Amino acid sequence: MFKWDKISWIATGIFLAGLLLGALVNELFIYLMVGGFLLRSTLLAFGVAKKYADERQMQIQYHSGNIALTVVIIAIIIFAVKAGLSGKQAFDEYAMLxxxxxxxxxxVGLVMIGDYRAVAVRITVIAGVAITLFASLSHGFSLGTFMEASPGLLIILVGLIGIKRPMISAIVLAVIGLGTFIFFGPVGGLTESRIFMGIILSIPLFVTAFCFYKGSKAKITEVV
Amino acid sequence: MKTNLRKYRFECGDLSQQQLADMIKVSRQTIVAIERGDYNLSVKLALLLAHKLNTTVDELFQLEEKDYV
Known part of the structure; x- marks a missing residue:
């Protein structure tokens, strides 16, 4: 599909290094082979190596990436079901993936739409609604539920404020994102699930804050 | 979409698929896919092809009955 070019040489080098180190030092180095395999598509996806592929080849890369994602998710679900049936409690790890x-x-899809303010509002409202629903479904209707759902309601409010005042929302979300990262990261101890929670919660907040910041310079066209 | 790329490629000095591909910096397979009608190219690439083959996009590509919505 591709001509043998500079990326092919680098990818082959990484692949062979992975193979050699995996055989001689530690089998974990075998994963370098994956790096070699994914080098071209990753560089293309980030727009670094555009001159090494034409538009049709780019389209094939994106399309195959989407199919690969679906296949991997189906595979993870199958492994999760299999683990569940054999009595292993591994649901959290699979759900994380x-x-x-x-x-x-x-x-990434929302940000690539390009209408930063509308995207930021959507991400914020969806995240807020998800948190609120999760709290409601976990505990039913009680004062505890309201307390647990309040961060979700706050995030929805921040998102809606962003329709008219994006800079305010950007600052609030960046602060919440930082707070979330610190709370789930260094403060409570560095466990696997805490790091995961810190990343999974704070990155969308930072991305949304960035979108609100970028969107503050443009007029909003459509929100929901 | 009907394509006359092959016809214009020959009219423009018997260009091979590889030569045309090199002229517009795409792979030969992309030219093959366009000629077969397997790939809907971008406006930019269509304009570039038309320019290199001294013709117009309208001459190179036409919508077929089934393409009209």
């Missing part, structure tokens, strides 16, 4: 993939795809 699916969540990371979907959040990454969702955010």
């Amino acid at each position: 699916v969540t990371i993939a979907l959040v990454a795809k969702g955010i």
Whole structure:
């Protein structure tokens, strides 16, 4: 499909280094082979190596990436079901993987729409509604539910303020994002699930804050 | 979409697919896909092809009955 070019040489180098180090030092180095395999598509996706592919090849890369994502998610679900049936409590890990993939795809897709303010409002409102619903479904209707749902309601409010005052929302979300990262990261101890929660909650907040900041310079065209 | 790319490629000095591909910096497979009608190219690439083959986009590509919505 591609001509043998500079990227091919680098990817082959990484691939062979992974193979050699995996055989001689530690089998974890085998994962370098994955890096070699994904080098071209990753560089193309980030727009770094555009001159090494034409528009049709780019389209093939994007399309195959989307199909790969779907296949991987289906595979994760199958593994989760299999683990569940064999009595292993591994649901959280599998759910994390699916969540990371979907959040990454969702955010990147929304940001690429280009209407930053509308995108920021959408991400914020969707995240706020998700948090509120999660709290409501977990505990039913009570004062505790309201307390637990209040961050979600606050995020919805910040999102709606952003329709008219995007800079205010950008600052508030950046502060909340920083607070979330610190709260889930260094403060409570660095456990795997806390790091995951910190990243999965703070990155969308930072991205949304950035979108509100970028959107503050443009007129809004459509919100929901 | 009907394409006359092959016809204009020959009219413009018997260009090979590889030569045309090199002229507009795409892969030969992309030219093959366009000629077969398997790939809907961008406006930019269509204009570039038309320019290189000394013709117009309208001459190179036409919508077919099934393409009209």
